[in-house]
């Protein structure tokens with residue numbers, strides 16, 4: 001089996017505008033996407049994720065840098081000469097054609113034999129569970145059904161890479177969740193490399209093999225959902241994915257010193273300590289080694305209780321602890337408590 005990557009972008013820059021008003025939508029992005037993986041580009045609006053996808057598709061040319069698909073340089077190739085296909089947020093189906101005609105369209109244009117077009121179309125419709133609607137005009141479909149047709153149409157020519165630009169954002173929450181599962185299944189069954197763009201961190205965490213987190217035209221971190229969540233490299237990644245705490249911290253002999261004077265263990269590099277609310281443990285106020293804190297507020301969420309804590313130097317922490325199965329939360333406002341971190345949970349990060 002070939003070991004080449006599905007996609008490689010090397011030192012890619014994309015600037016829009018001229019001279020002083022030029023704006024770098026992509027600012028020296030290098031990224032490698034492996035064959036057969038579900039890779040998500042995640043970031044807030046305007047971070048450059050769509051621009052990167054459009055460069056891979058060939059709808060835009062890079063200002064500098066190279067794009068490789070399947071090991072071959074494609075930077076100068078037009079979109080139709082690249083072994084990729086794109087699914088957009090707006091499905092752009094042909095309304096006057098039936099579902100089956102939409103799905104078979106690309107193969108027909110490629111001049112494939114009728115029997116092959118029919119066979120692939122039937123297989124794709126089965127894959128997205130739309131066999132029963134093959135003869136219907138696409139204008140007479142629901143949003144979710146139209147999205148499935150768009151997917152089947154894009155998968156029919158069996159591209160090496162499928163690019164998906166926020167394809168689920170027009171769907172309501174329930175349908176979006178169903179389609180997330182569906183997309184993941186389609187990716188696994190076809191083995192095609194998916195590059196998925198979203199600003200929704202939960203969507204990225206649940207579907208992806210790996211995630212590339214972007215901000216301000218730069219790739220901030222690439223890793224598995226677990227790596228990104230448990231080992232964020234900087235403040236942006238830590239705060240964009242999930243809820244977290246930040247405390248100013250200084251590396252000292254034997255650990256990291258917080259503003260309140262407590263010395264704790266933390267891995268990583270930088271002058272900010274980050275720890276997730278669910279990684280805090282509340283113990284007795286006088287427990288040796290625990291950070292002294294006061295409960296300022298507590299909110300009961302059923303299985304969880306969220307506590308707002310204040311440290312002696314004025315810094316705040318949020319803790320999420322399991323509610324006791326019976327009785328009250330076990331804490332009261334104004335109560336003095338001790339705080340410890342789960343082993344390995346606290347990390348130092350760069351700003």
Ligand code: ATP
Pocket residue numbers: 016017024025043044045046047048049050051052199
């Ligand atoms: P969204 O989630 O809102 O689509 P995005 O992360 O996909 O955001 P891009 O669409 O890649 O962001 O845009 C990145 C930056 O480049 C933005 O500041 C945008 O305004 C700018 N930009 C994108 N396309 C063009 C263009 N054709 N001309 C000028 N500026 C552009």
